[in-house]
Amino acid sequence: MTHREEPGSPPRILIAGIGNIFLGDDAFGSEVARRMMAHPLPDGVRVVDFGIRGLDLAYALLDDRDVTILIDAMPHGGPPGTLYVIEPDPVDAREPSAGEPVIEGHSMDPVRVLRMAAAMGGKPRRVLVVGCEPATLGSDDEPAMGLSPPVEAVVDEAIRLVQSLIERVLTEREGLTTPANPG
Numbered sequence: 804m805t806h807r808e809e810p811g812s813p814p815r816i817l818i819a820g821i822g823n824i825f826l827g828d829d830a831f832g833s834e835v836a837r838r839m840m841a842h843p844l845p846d847g848v849r850v851v852d853f854g855i856r857g858l859d860l861a862y863a864l865l866d867d868r869d870v871t872i873l874i875d876a877m878p879h880g881g882p883p884g885t886l887y888v889i890e891p892d893p894v895d896a897r898e899p900s901a902g903e904p905v906i907e908g909h910s911m912d913p914v915r916v917l918r919m920a921a922a923m924g925g926k927p928r929r930v931l932v933v934g935c936e937p938a939t940l941g942s943d944d945e946p947a948m949g950l951s952p953p954v955e956a957v958v959d960e961a962i963r964l965v966q967s968l969i970e971r972v973l974t975e976r977e978g979l980t981t982p983a984n985p986g
Contacts, residue, residue, distance in 0.1 A: 815847050815849075815866075815867070815868040815869050815870075816847060816848045816849070816868065816869060816870045816871070816872065816969060816972060817849055817851065817863060817864075817866075817868050817870075817871045817872070818836060818839060818848065818849065818850040818851070818872050818874065818965060818969075819832075819836070819851055819853050819860055819863070819871060819872065819873050819874065820832040820833045820834070820835055820836025820837065820839075820850070820851065820852040820853060820854075820874050821833070821853055821854070821855075821860070821873055821874060821875040821913060822834070822854065822855070822875060822876060823854065823855050824854070824948070825941060825946040825947070825948065826940050826941040826942070826946065826947060827937070827938075827939040827940050827941045827947030827948070827949070827950070827951060828876050828883075828935070828937030828938055828939055828940055828950055828951050828954045829876045829937065829940050829941070830876075830949075830950060831874070831875065831876040831935045831937065831950060831954055831958070831961075832852075832873070832874035832875040832876065833852045833853075833854055834950060834958055835874045835933075835958055835961045835962060835965065836850050836851065836852040836853075836874060837852050838958060838959075838962060839962055839965065840852075842962065842966075844969075845969065845973060848969055851863065857912075857915065857916045857919070858919075860916050860920075861916050861919040861920040861923060861925070862920075862923075864916070864917070864920035864925045864927050865920060865923060865924065865925040867928075868927065868928065869928055869929065869972065869976070870928065870929045870930075870931065870968075870972050871927050871929070871930045871931070872930075872931045872932075872933060872965060872968055872969075873913050873930065873931070873932045873933070874932075874933045874934075874961065874965065875913060875932065875933075875934055875935075876934065876935055876936075876937040876940070876954075877889075877932070877934025877935060877936065877937075878936065878937060878940075879934065879936055880936075881936045882936060882953070883936050883937060883938030883951060883953040883954060884935065884936060884938070884953035884954055884956055884957045885935070885936040886933065886934070886935055886936075886957055886960065886961055886964055887932075887933070887934040887935070887936070888931060888932070888933055888934075888964070888968070889931070889932045889934065890929070890930065890931050890932075891913075891914070891917070891930055891932060913932060917930065931968060933961060933964055933965055933968070935954055935957060935961060936954075937951070937954060938951035938952075938953050938954055939951045
């Protein structure tokens with residue numbers, strides 16, 4: 804499906820929550836998406852909790868969107884509850900490592916999903932990742948239900964962060980489509 808921009812049309816933005824609710828703080832993205840669904844959103848913005856359904860997300864990435872914002876737990880070395888915004892290089896997402904599985908049934912690695920979408924012909928224009936430093940992650944052998952206190956404490960802040968990213972996209976878009984005011 805191809806989306807052609809009409810002057811003045813709202814951008815198409817996908818907010819994708821990622822996470823496994825049985826693995827503690829890994830559920831961060833799912834929880835943020837679930838709570839965001841209760842908030843009013845601008846036209847052209849869609850929020851989906853993809854959980855661990857990487858194939859569903861890859862298919863969603865085939866739709867032509869202006870921006871996709873992935874929300875996920877992201878160990879990055881900071882204190883638990885630290886929020887990050889990263890814009891991955893789309894070229895890196897298209898170069899799989901030798902012997903690396905494209906997708907796993909019970910987990911979702913956003914980079915692998917981006918690679919799979921690219922292999923299927925998808926070319927996301929812009930991808931942003933809102934990540935949260937986890938405190939606890941369960942395992943298949945030892946599941947962990949619920950977010951840790953430091954991660955739970957930043958869920959509303961993460962929602963505000965995603966909303967500010969949406970506003971930035973809308974503002975950037977307005978700047979591109981609004982005719983210059985002569986004089």
